[in-house]
Amino acid sequence: MASDEWPLANAGAGRHPQYWKPASDEEHQMQNPRWRQQGEEPDYRFTLANERTFLAWIRTALALLAGGVLLHQFSHSLGPRWVVVALAVLLAVIGAVLSVIAYTRWRANEIAMRTGEPLPFTLLLPLLAGFSLVTAAVIAVLMVFG
Amino acid sequence: MTSANPAGRPPRDPGLQPERTALAWNRTALAVAVNGVLVLRAGLVGSAPLFLGVGAVLLLAAAGATAYSSVRKRQLLRAVGAPPTSSPTALALAALVTLLASGAGIASILTIR
Numbered sequence: 001m002a003s004d005e006w007p008l009a010n011a012g013a014g015r016h017p018q019y020w021k022p023a024s025d026e027e028h029q030m031q032n033p034r035w036r037q038q039g040e041e042p043d044y045r046f047t048l049a050n051e052r053t054f055l056a057w058i059r060t061a062l063a064l065l066a067g068g069v070l071l072h073q074f075s076h077s078l079g080p081r082w083v084v085v086a087l088a089v090l091l092a093v094i095g096a097v098l099s100v101i102a103y104t105r106w107r108a109n110e111i112a113m114r115t116g117e118p119l120p121f122t123l124l125l126p127l128l129a130g131f132s133l134v135t136a137a138v139i140a141v142l143m144v145f146g
Numbered sequence: 147m148t149s150a151n152p153a154g155r156p157p158r159d160p161g162l163q164p165e166r167t168a169l170a171w172n173r174t175a176l177a178v179a180v181n182g183v184l185v186l187r188a189g190l191v192g193s194a195p196l197f198l199g200v201g202a203v204l205l206l207a208a209a210g211a212t213a214y215s216s217v218r219k220r221q222l223l224r225a226v227g228a229p230p231t232s233s234p235t236a237l238a239l240a241a242l243v244t245l246l247a248s249g250a251g252i253a254s255i256l257t258i259r
Contacts, residue, residue, distance in 0.1 A: 033234060044228050048163045051232040054240075055170040061244050062177035065251045069184045072255045073191070088255045096248030103241040107234075 035107070039114030050109050057102035060128070065095030071139075078139075079146040087138055094131065164222035164229075171215030174240065179208035181247040185254060192258035200250040207243045 068091030071084060078084050101124065108120045182204030189197030214236060222229045 036231075036234070041228065041231070044231070045161060045163055047231050048167050048222075048229075051237070052167055052170040054232075054237055055174045058240055058244050059174050059177045062174075062181055062247065065244075065248050066177070066180050066184060069181070069188070069251045069254060073184070073187065085255060089252060092248055092251040092255060095251070096245055099241045099244035099248060102244075103238060106232075106237060110232075 035111050035114070039111070039116070042113040046113055047110070050106055050113070053109070054102050054106035057098060057105070061095040061098035061102065064091050064098065067135075068092040068095065078142045083138070083142060083146075087135065091135065164219050167222060168215045168219035171211055171218060175208045175211035175215065178204055178211060178243060178247065181251070182208055185247065185250045188250075188254035188258055192254070194254075194258065197250060197254055200246065204243065204247055204250075211240065211243075 068088040071078075071091065072088040075084055105120070105122065105124075111117075112119050182201050184201075185197050185204060186201030189195065189199075189201055
């Protein structure tokens with residue numbers, strides 16, 4: 001069964017035999033809000049998948065934001081200017097909103113997994129797809145007629 | 147799933163969870179860095195020192211996220227049994243950094259030319 005071993009599972013175990021020190025009371029409050037003490041610890045793969053989903057939403061927010069800022073900084077031949085500025089601000093605002101939603105959604109998913117409820121439903125995906133389509137269409141129109 | 151094999155070690159994770167999670171943090175760091183550079187550029191073009199400062203903070207945050215990705219990977223690889231769960235503090239910080247970047251982005255769009 002040697003190939004089934006997790007090769008680095010115990011790397012550094014000698015240096016840090018007690019890697020999970022019992023947290024001080026203050027650390028405990030920060031890392032363990034009340035919702036983290038209810039329900040059961042889910043399969044760790046699901047929690048890690050939830051962490052990666054959160055990070056994927058954060059990257060989506062950052063990508064929309066970068067798109068807005070790039071549009072504003074580099075699209076001087078596109079016009080009328082106010083449309084470009086409005087679109088850029090809209091992209092950046094949606095990035096800001098998404099960063100908050102990413103966290104609240106991560107938390108809601110975490111709670112749902114702990115209590116065995118179904119994961120919360122979200123309209124975010126169709127909304128985001130629709131918004132991306134509209135953005136692309138507006139930029140295309142600006143490029144042809146602007 | 148957590149049953150130990152004869153060597154007393156946890157079974158190898160077929161999904162490579164530690165690696166995928168660390169890579170997700172790395173990609174996020176990269177996205178933060180891109181926005182940091184854009185805010186820095188806005189500061190240089192519009193000679194606005196505030197944006198230079200925020201850009202520097204964002205680049206530092208990107209470095210922090212990169213560091214956290216390797217911390218997280220080590221945590222997960224070292225874990226025997228159930229690995230440590232996600233840290234709400236780290237995730238909240240990532241969301242706050244994104245919010246800061248958004249604020250700077252909106253301000254730069256509205257104030258610079």
